[in-house]
Amino acid sequence: MNNPLALVGRATLSFLGLAGRLTLFAGMSLQHVVRPPFYFGLIGRQMLSIGYFSLPVVGMTALFTGMVLALQIYIGSSRFNAESAVATIVVIGITRELGPVLSGLMVAGRVSAAMAAELGTMRVTEQIDALTTLSTNPFKYLMAPRLIAATLTMPILVFIADIIGVMGGYLVGTAKLGFNYGSYLKSTVDYLEPMDVISGLVKAAVFGFLLALMGCYHGYHSKGGAQGVGAATTNAVVSASVLILAANYLITELFFTS
Amino acid sequence: MTTPKLKLHGVAKHFGHKKVLDGIDLEIGRGESVVVIGGSGTGKSVMLKCVLGLIHPDRGKILVDGENVVGLRGSAKEEYLAKFGMLFQGSALFDSLRVWENVAFGLIQGRGMKRKAAREIALEKLGRVGLKADVGELYPSELSGGMQKRVALARAIATEPEIIFFDEPTTGLDPIMADVINDLIVECVKELGASTLTITHDMASARKIADRLAMIYKGHIIWCGHKDQIDNSGNPYVDQFIHGRAEGPITMDVLKP
Known part of the structure; x- marks a missing residue:
């Protein structure tokens, strides 16, 4: 019963089973994402919920991250007299990594949880079964609009976060660290390459897809009433966060090591 | 001999080691109302879900108008489901939609009807179950349990289905509201000429x-x-169930020594 090999085997089988179910779920969802009809009204509503209503939390996160980044880089770079690199490192750090990753994690906390709770409640109250009996495919009606909306909205959110984050660094750099307004902006723009921003936006789209997928997957498979919905919500946020961090590494490899 | 509207033949389903359905045989004729009674956890809801394709049976046939529908997918399944209406135990109304949108959902999404035309039909069906047009603008959470059941009934009959399932239609309602729902079910079904399958453990409703x-x-x-034979069925299980006796061949786990 306590055979360590059996425990490892069970855990492996369970993981493989989960990976298989998740892949099938993602495949089914993607099939409905690309095939018409499209529910534009539902997509719009989801974009509003995911994008517009996430703006305050994403904006605040980006602002403070930019401010802290400027301070920390100034402290570090002053050790070898490279303070002039603050603006460049802030903008690259924000656009390549911190903008997409922190926005992804914040939106995962807000949106994946909300999706899992909503779909989980629909599951345990038989609303998803009711959809099916009304000749409506739940993947088409529930999953596809959420996945499309999250994938399209996250790059916009991250672009705004990039601007706010850089602005945070600019505020600290000029007001506290004594940088000249013009030269800070010049350093920000001069060394920024299009690929820095583009790679961040690509990451954002992937993160958007992943966080919506996790919210939908855990909500759709929720069972057992309030406790099940609670567990689905937690699992959605945790798995979305881990997947975002793992995907971030893979995309970074893809963009910057080839 | 006429083909039954719905026929279950040897339908079986197990979950893990637990056999929930073990070879169900049941027929429902055209325009006939069949009620399946049984205790909690005896497989009544699983049987309905197998017919609706929400759960895949392990074996057996489910014939609708003589055609086996087990394993249908995609548009074939959607076409097949268009023949059905279902009243769920907990009503299963969509929280995010207004009452009239709930009733019109099958017409708009399933049949592709324009919203304006579907709204008119939805309000007519709401009137049919005794709800005024202004209720149509409310959300399900603003309604009482009895009103939610009526809305669910209106939704089940809105597309004028050929077969309607009622899953515990009177559960959680007071006796008067339960009787109102029973009357509405009988009237609506008679009007539509639909075949119905109801599962319940409420004998008055049955x-x-x-x-x-x-x-x-x-x-x-x-x-x-x-139904006239139920009181003289000669079956000790049926007798125990319809009289609601603790003693008899049906034993609950809690009564075992």
């Missing part, structure tokens, strides 16, 4: 709705007959 009654126990249909 007697009112049914043409024929069947009892399910441990995954089998153990008795089936006209």
Whole structure:
């Protein structure tokens, strides 16, 4: 019963089973994402919920991250007299990594949880079964609009976060660290390459897809009433966060090591 | 001999080691109302979900108008489901939609009807179950349990389906509201001429709705007959159930020594 090999085997089988179910779920969802009809009204509503209503939390996160980044880089770079690199490192750090990753994690906390709770409640109250009996495919009606909306909205959110984050660094750099307004902006723009921003936006789209997928997957498979919905919500946020961090590494490899 | 509207033949389903359905055989004729009674956890809801394709049976056939529908997918399944209406135990109304949108959902999404035309039909169906047009603008959470059941009934009949399932239609309602729902079910079904399958453990409801009654126990249909025969079924399981006695051949786990 306590055979360590059996425990490892069970855990492996369970993981493989989960990976298989998740892949099938993602495949089914993607099939409905690309095939018409499209529910534009539902997509719009989801974009509003995911994008517009996430703006305050994403904006605040980006602002403070930019401010802290400027301070920390100034402290570090002053050790070898490279303070002039603050603006460049802030903008690259924000656009390549911190903008997409922190926005992804914040939106995962807000949106994946909300999706899992909503779909989980629909599951345990038989609303998803009711959809099916009304000749409506739940993947088409529930999953596809959420996945499309999250994938399209996250790059916009991250672009705004990039601007706010850089602005945070600019505020600290000029007001506290004594940088000249013009030269800070010049350093920000001069060394920024299009690929820095583009790679961040690509990451954002992937993160958007992943966080919506996790919210939908855990909500759709929720069972057992309030406790099940609670567990689905937690699992959605945790798995979305881990997947975002793992995907971030893979995309970074893809963009910057080839 | 006419083809039954719905026929279940040897339908079986297990979850893990637990056999929930163990070879169910049941027929429902055209325009006939069959009520399946049975205790909690005897497989009544699983049986309905198998017919609706929400759960895939392990074996057996489910014939609608003589055609086996087990394993249908995609548009074939959607076409097949368009023949059905269903009233869920907990009503299963969509929280995010107004009452009239709930009732019109099958018409708009399933049949592609324009919203304006679907709204008119939805309000007419709401009137049919005794709800005024202004209720149509409310959200389900603003309604009482009895009103939610009526809305669910209106939704089940909105597309004028050929077969309607009622899953515990009176559960959680006071006796008067339960009787109102029973009357509405009988009237609406008679108007539509639909075949119906109801599962319940409310005997008053069963007697009112049914043409024929069947009892399910441990995954089998153990008795089936006209509703007038139920009091003289000669089946000790049926007798115990309809009289609600703790003593008898049906034992609950909590009563075991």
